[in-house]
Amino acid sequence: MNFWDILWNMRNGLFTTVSIFFLTLIISLPLGLLVCFGRMSRIKPVAAFFGFFISVMRGTPLMLQLFVVYFLPFYAFGIKLKFMGENWLFISVVIGFSVNYSAYFAEIYRSGINSVPEGQREAAKALGLTRGRTFFAIILPQVLRNILPAVTNEIITLVKDTSLAFAIGQAEMFTAAKRLASKEVSMLPYAAAALIYYAFNLAVAYVMSRIEKRTRRYAVR
């Protein structure tokens, strides 16, 4: 089996990895904003609850969280996992990743919101803009610009973290590489997997740097 055959054999695993990646991003980016609102809430118990949520998500291993989500229907509601449908494994992986990453994104959003000068909010207020419009049209675009480097970091980590799905038995790219490595008695599949992760992250870094460049024209000097 040559290198190209190995890559071809890993295509299904790669597809799963890419699916986990994009679904997690699509869910956790907005979810993180909601968690951030909770964390910054003026209602003390709400802020405390989300502060605790974030600290647990960041303070315990993601692998363990994946197990918790996967087995939750059984231990919390007594539903046998075979009744959860054949996609439950994949769904629980996406839920686990999304919830975990929303905690990290929430903290990134929070730092971004705090980095926008109070004067921006006041200027919007003085011009008679509503609170919702002030946030979404004035504050949020500046937040997104400020947090781009931190978000890039997190996205790159996510690409590599997808391999953790292996732990609860989700067949993704790393699983495929391990299987091939045993079958072929070769390290080559691992090298192929490493190459794909690296290429994936190069693409992520490229896209993010393009976005950063686009926002530079209105950067505050």
Place this chain on the structure above:
Amino acid sequence: MAFLEVKGLKKSYKDFTALNGISFSVEKGEVAAVIGSSGAGKTTLLRCLDFLENADGGEIILDGKTLTEGGPLSEREAREKRLGFGLVFQSFNLFPHFTVKKNVVYSAIKRAKEDIAVSGKGIKALKEKRKKLAEKKAEINAEADALLGKFGLSEKADAYPASLSGGQQQRAAIARAMILRPKILLFDEPTSALDPALTGEIVNVIKDLKSDGATMLIVTHDMAFAEKVSDKIIFVSDGKVVEEGRTEEIFSAPKTEELKNFINSF
């Protein structure tokens, strides 16, 4: 009755009284300068006038309307009432992700959207609404172009604020405040963020606005600047008006010891 009348305005923070019953008045078309050392309550006064903060007591009467009736205002009420004032911030606070033109038109367009009521339902009413909004937008755009032209910013209309000089940013901020046609313009320390060489520029801008009939209230600690632009001086100390009068009289013959000391300290 004067155009702007402030009566016994009070504002305290936890352990600090910023405004201790401020009273003064400004006539229509007049340029009034509020002077005083830092910590005298000048900026708090502007913030209370623009309802960025609720005063604890006292009255604000603008163009015959008492704005402070009924105690502290909800955010919604404040939003309506502050539109009589156009505030130009000390650090301008332009929106960095909007072009200069968008900075100017944005609030007016959003406002027009809220104002245009849909009468009736269906596609016809929607079309009517859209047509009205398009007309209003064209009006706002034309007005913004006129303002930018007046302030020498026509070529900067599509530029982002970061590429503007301090003076240009300030003029853009003035245009942004004027698009909503406030009854009175408020300036917070207009010379403090500028190069000393540029203060002549803002003097000319304010004189221009005055000749167009604008009423302005300027908070400043720059005495030379206040003398150049204002018709009237309001000297504030410890949250109170200590002396109020025509600019030339105040500078040539200050009545109180406090004001004499303040003028001599420059």
